[in-house]
Amino acid sequence: MTQQSETQQPESTASTPTREAGAPATSAPFAPPAEPRPLGERRVWPRTFHDRLTAPLPGLKAMARFAREGAIRPGREGLADIPRLPFAPGPLPRVDARTVAVSWAGHASWAVQIGGLTVLTDPVWSRRILGTPARITPVGIAWEALPRVDAVVISHNHYDHLDAPTLRRLPRDTPVFVPAGLGRWFHRRRFTNVTELDWWEAVELDGVRFDFVPAHHWSKRSLVDTCRTLWGGWVLTAPDGRRVHFAGDTGYGHWFARIGQRYPGIDLALLPIGAYDPRWWLSDVHCDPEEAVRAAQDLGARRMAPMHWATFVLSAEPVLEPLTRVRAAWEKAGLDRDDLWDLPVGGSRVLQDM
Template sequence: MLKFFSGVLALVLATGCSANQQTEVSGVTQNEKPAHHGDGVFRNLYLSDDAKPGTFSFLKARFFDEQDWPQEPQNYSQFWQPTPPDVVQHAGSSPQATLIGHSTVLLQYQGITILTDPIFSDRASPFSFAGPKRYTQTSLSLADLPAIDAVVISHNHYDHLDVETVQALGNNTLWIVPLGLKDWFAQFDVTNVVELDWWQHYLLKGVEIQALPSQHWSRRSMFDTNKSLWASWAFKWPDFTAWFGGDTGYNDVQFKEIGDALGQVDLAMIPIGAYEPRWFMKYHHVNPHEAVKIFKDINAQSAFGIHWNTFVLTAENIDEPPLALSQALQLNQINPDRFQAINIGATWTVDQLAGNATVPE
């Protein structure tokens, strides 16, 4: 019985799904408290307060909904390939992005290496014995990673912010996080941390890293819901812009605002998994059809899917996201080469961007 309730708690928390570096934080000055800042918590601007997920809703979705959740497969290798370490250790002069697993991406350009939402643990959980278990391995080990200039965190759920990985990387890299997370890192003696609010910028060796809105929530325990912020992220070189969606639901305002602000996104990393049942997940996790809406709203030229093919977090079949993405692209008359469900371990390169084109109507 204890194991059962420990497992439930782990699932609830997980699915809620260097000092020598140049530092510069800037953003629009606010004369009043920003609208997404509540009374001691953060809030979504386009959701009612009663739309936030709750424990009882999760239990209903997990154990009493008519839609069964898939089992974690054994020795699963579909949509997976190893990443040769040389690919990331000796990145070329063009932009490249390697999907290491789940939402962990290694973005490299002009000698700058950025890592997103790294999780190398076997479970996305506060426990080592319960909670969502990895069924596809990372395509690289921590030891195979190149030197990391910065790690960007979208929010504090266990499948995006992993204690073991944080401790392994420690102060050897710069952590760029949403508001409210710096104190969390301090408990592990990780102090090389910069917090940003939505629309604030950080300048890293000439690359502008900007926190941008998303529609999600945060929680590490039963008592800290929404006390830290969630965010998507833009990475802006003079001639190349990438966007990382983290975890998000869809609304028809904020992503269009992001598109207007960025002008054009050369590469977008957009979540395509963990979305069923819709009555429970729709406010905070996009499905592939909504992922395509985001692709269009932010003016993305090329994209690949993240947040799938790693953990059983929700009820859709584990091989469903790429099929649903293909259908959504066809309905929107978008060339499927522009938005792909690439394998874990695959590396996106700028050559893919050059070859992409919209299917004519």
């Protein structure tokens, strides 16, 4: 994959982002985290973010090969393990402002309880998303069981991460933090507290800091909007300094090491491990399980919780394979088994005091 240059942290309120000169991850200078931007700030963005792509999008030859091979779903044997997929819904942990806890609703949807806030990541509570068969496991957290949602973070605009029917359930004054260019989508749906961020920018809410960080992915929601909005992940930092990294949807690459250098001491990384086969088609935009373990190490994360598997059938690997492979890769890397939080859909874990 072709490495792209890192965006420079803004030093003013200028709406047009600037870019720092490209350099290898091992030698690039690192600025301290940016000062938080104002909540609900209205900004003007470039017409396209194509220059942020890590690798070119598939061309006509790749599209023709994909159509010819037709490998978009597992075979019968690969689907046979659907009844064995881990599903164990339980009550959300009782927490206070000093506690960090995560609960997996499925796919990339988490309820992160941090600094006294409940934050939803890429909330998808729908049974079906556009162009994809229905869920193969139910939602792990009943919507009615959620405490008040204090904020929502969105990684990018693909339908399995940005779900209009789910978002319509939220009060329209819910704080929503989104990638650059995606605010208009929310404003059209009458959300009133929407903050758009570029890579390496941040916002604060009630003492919790939200940093938007790069990912190896892309964006598209219609035939005419490819890369018109940005994509990325989030680093959530509690008032006591504990950190959770939510990677969104991403391939493996140099950004993980750079995120880890700029935000040291990540306590937990929520990393995608599914939707990776065939590799020739998906390697640039989706980690496989072994790459996810490498990404956790690059981040310097103390723990990893796998996600983006066991929910929707998006690619050709057997449905249970991501779990078996990530466990094997974790063991091969010599990492503590207790630090792999391979939760069932609906499962929760509490980050104990350090």
